[in-house]
Structures are given as structure tokens and as C-alpha cells.
Amino acid sequence: MIGDYTFGEFTSILAMQGFAGLSLFSVFVLMALGLAIIFGQMGVINMAHGEFMILGAYVTYLCSHLVTTYVPVLFPVYFFAAMVLAFCASFSLGVLVEWALIRHLYRRPLDTLLATWGLSLILQQVYRSVFGAREVGVTLPDWMMGSVALTDMIEIPINGLFVMGLTILIAFGVYLMMARSTFGKQVRAVLQNRVMAGAVGINTKRVDRLTFGLGCGIAGIAGAAFTMIGSTGPTAGQLYIVDTFLVVVFGGAGSLIGTIASAFTISQAQSTMEFFMSGSMAKVLTLLTVVGILMLRPQGLFTLNIRR
């Protein structure tokens, strides 16, 4: 492979593909963080996670549309408001779903899988009915367009950088919340020993509901980030759900660091290989490797020892 390129060109290619992979990485991380909380901490398989992400993407699209129509002055900063709204929308839907559906199924993880798959079908059709079957894209403000030239051969798109920064910020925020805040401690307490957590006065049902909502809300932010790298359609979420589950399982369910590390590995591997072979083969090879490693090491890369 290297034969056709000089060493300098080769490193530039790797760097460019690496940065292209970073956008994918960001969406993976944000999706997977939400899923790691829901699946890793609560043991619920949320197949509708992709649809929660797409909800965030549609909210961002609506914001971009409304802002350009009514208050074009605010256009350069609309994205921040959109992110907050995306979080709120997905969070509220998540809390609603937990109340209506998930809380009845905590002891039957495989059934949550089927029920949330049903939910995802319904949500897809709702999106199709409301927003139409065609894919929509958002207009980015000017300051996010363009790219930074690092050397004459390496260029980094600004929106990619922005999403990257955002991802790091959110990942750090989630880490802080889980590790330091009272709520995070409660979540971990409930995870480790539900009965004892209840006995010391933690409202476990409320914690469950908020945890699920939080996971969905982060998916909503992932949706906002997703609008920058792809166009939003009713079924776009479904394309990512298996990858995201693999990211979470590969990283070791329950480990946030593992989730981030595995999202990074998978997205980088895929993006780098895409340059050398067709996109589909790159994906096949990546997924095969991940599945292969999981067969050898089923507990994932990083694991916490959790007493269940």
C-alpha cells in the first residue's frame, strides 16, 4: 500500500482520514455514551436509541429553519440553542417512554429489546409522517464552514473540530456527573445494589427514570452533532444502532472510558481503511474484527467488576 505514496503523503492521508474519522467518532461517542448509561448502567437494551438521536437531529433542523425564517440575526449562534432543545426533547421523550414502557420490563432485558424495537418503528413512522420521507439537512452558520489548513496537505474541517470539542466537553461533563455529583452517586448505588440503595433512602424509581432520560437526552445532542456530518432521514438512526451497540459492548458495558476508547478505535479503523478499500469492505472488516475480539474477550476492553 505504501509503495504508491511517499512517506509524507502517506502520513498526510492517515491524518486526513483520521480527522474525517473524528466526526464519526464524535457521533459514536455521544450515541454510545447515552447507550452506555442506559445499557451499561440499567441493563435496558434500547433499540430506539437511534430514533432518539434522530429526534435531536430533527429538533436542530427545526431550529435552523425557524431561526433563518424569523430571527436571522441569531443565526450564527442558533446551534447552541438547538443543542439544548435537542437535549430537552429527547430527555422528555425518554422520561415518558421509561414511565410508559421500560419500567415494566426491568427484569426482562430481552423483552425491552423487542418493545423498544417496536417503539423505534413507531417513531420512524411518526418522523416520516411529520417531516416527510425525504432527508433534510441543516444550514450551518458561516463560521462553521470551511477548514483550517494545518500544512499544505492536511486540512481539517471546522465543523468537525467543533463537534470534536463539543464531544469532549460532554463526555467530560458526563464523567463528572457520574463520578462526582449526588445524582451520579445515586445512579451507581442503584446499579450496584438496588435494595440497599432503596433502604438508605434513594428513590430508585426516580433515579431509573432520570437515568434513562439522561441517556436519551445525550442521544439528542448526538443528533444535533449528526446534522453536521450527514443528512437526517426517518431511518437514519437505524443505520447507527448496531454500530453503537457494538461500541458499547466492545468497550465493556458500564465503563465510560471503555466506551470512548472503543468508539475511537472503531471509527478510526473504519475511516482509515475506507481509504484503501471500498467503504463496505472497510465496515465489514471493522465489524468482523470487533466481533472476533468480542468472541475472544466477551467482557469487552475495559470492565468494571460489578456484583449483580
Add this chain to the structure above:
Amino acid sequence: MTSDTQLFKPREWVALAILAAIILIVIPIGVDTFRLNLVGKYLTYAFVAIGLVLCWGLGGILSLGQGIFFGLGGYCMAMFLKLEASTPEATKIQSTPGIPDFMDWNQITELPFWWQPFHSLSFTLVAIVAVPAIFAYIIGAAMFKRRVGGVYFAIITQAVAAILTILIIGQQGYTGGVNGITDLRTLLGWDIRTDDAKTVLYFVNAVLLIACLVAAQFVRVSKFGRLLVAMRDREDRVRFSGYDVANFKIFIFCLAAAFSAIGGAMFTLQVGFMSPSFVGIVPSIEMVIFCAVGGRMSLFGAVYGALLVNFAKTTFSESFPELWLFAMGGLFIAVVMAFPNGLAGVFRDHVEPALLKLAQRLPLWRAGGVPLSSSAK
């Protein structure tokens, strides 16, 4: 009192007779050839659903990748039929006559080596069952030997289904890509596209289905079937009793795969093509819902579930395409939340007692002295 090891209890004999009567007599008489072909297509999914009853209902192993095996079986059949349809005479306008048309379109000039054996029907028939079973063995051995189960198994099988779909679509020259293998014509010179052939294939399919059902019932009432249920409920205790849990799981997974593959092959024969849209994640999960609607513990329920859900799907998507996904999604949620035992559960809890009560009013039955009241289980 009947022994527990009997293949069918009296009540199940009645159920089998009713099912056989419906699919062998009532449906063929009641509908035209076009609809009969459709029902035949639905019944091919029943093979998968029966496999899932064994694997998921009894064994507690939820595979979200039954589409893999359905597809592999279907593709094996399709490869044979395609080779038969691509004789040098029939394909002489191609730049390389004698190879399938899609290979020619993709600038492939020679039949790949792994296509070669599919010239032989006997090899193909073996491959239809063997290829998916071996594949299932590899997945199963890798997972169950390491005691990976439950949710993780579901996710991994789903990922494998995704990988296979991407691979089939990506390797267009060897697999026909997203369109699949189409334009299949004859089986050993016998045209499978005529109405007569479709009727014959329907009956072959129906008889095979009943054979699979009986085989599944045989597994279910055997000691192995009981161990499966025990493993589902208390895996550790079975392991501590000295049984090799992993091998049992691998076996049942392979058996379910083989059933699905037979269904897939019959699907190809009846519908006349095979494409990746029957392999991926979405069809695989739909197959689980056929089983869940019928009742995850009931073999008969699986057949009715596959028939009903597919019938509903065709009807809905013909007349109200927007409503179909709502209905399907609602079905998933309803089955999980309200009817965890599916149609079979509803029948057992509500319909059967009512029927028996009705029957007991008739003097004929009372005289017979059949212990009807013991119908709770």
C-alpha cells in the same frame, strides 16, 4: 393419564390435525394460485419461527440473526437455480457466456471456485442445511463455550447479520449485490414459474413444514428438551448437575439455523429470487416477532404467528402503507407488555377453557370420561 414422553398428547394431535387440515386442505381450496403462493411464502417464515421457539422459547437464547440462516439457505438454493438458468446457450449475448448475468455485468470472467459445486443438486441440498448449520456452529461455539449469552448473544448475532448484509451488497460481482440473485427459472429442467409448479411447491413446503414441526416436537418432549427449559431457567444448576450446557446450546442453535435455512431455500423456490433484504437486521427481528406473536413457547403458535403477522403485513401495506409501521410497532409492544405468551397463551387461558366448558355441556363428551378439567397446563 398420558406419559410425558409421548410425542404428542391427545390434545396436541388434534392441534396438529387442525393445522395440517388448514394448510393442506382449507387454504389450497380457499384461495387462488397467486394467494396460495403468498401463503407459501408466509409459511417459509414459519420454519424460522419454529426454530426460534426451540432456541428462544425453550432454550432462552434470543438470536437476532435468524435472517442470516434464512438467507444462507435461500442463497444456496438460488445459486443452484441461477447456474442452471445461466447455460452457455441462454447467456450467449454476454461477453463471457455460461456465468450468471450479474457476474458478467461486474466484469467477472470466470465462475468463482465456491460457486462451482452448486452445479450439483445433491451438493446444493446438503449445503442448504450444512452451510448455515456450520456457520451457526462457529458462532455458537465461540459464544457459548465462553458463557456469553442473553443480551450479548443477541447483539452479536445482530452484528453478524449486519456484516453479512453489507458483505453481500458490497460484493456485487459474486452475490448479485442489493438486487440479489434474480431471474431463476428451472429446477432440473422443471419450470418453477408456472402456476402448476407453484402449487406443487406449496405442498412440498407445507409437508416439509409439518415434518419440521414434528421434529421440533420430538426435540421438545425428549430429555434434551427438558434440559433446555431447565437451562433457560437455572443454567447454573444444570451445569452443576454435570451437563455440558454449552454443547446443548450450540446444538439447539444449529438446529434452529437448519430449520431457518430450509425455510429460506423454499422461499427462493417459491418466490423466484433471493436478496439481502431477507438477511439483515430488520427481517431478522421481524422473524422474532412472528414467533413472539404466536407464542414463544408454542410450536403451533409459531406457524399461526408467521401466517397472521405476514397476512396482516400484506393487507396493511397494500391498503394503508403509513399505518403498517404503527401497527407493527404496536404489535411488538403489545406482545411484550400484554401477551408475553402470544396467541398460544391467549388460546390456552381464554379460548380453550371456554371450548372445553362448551364441550362438557354435550352429553357425548361427558360419557367419554375424558379428564377435560385438567386443562390448566
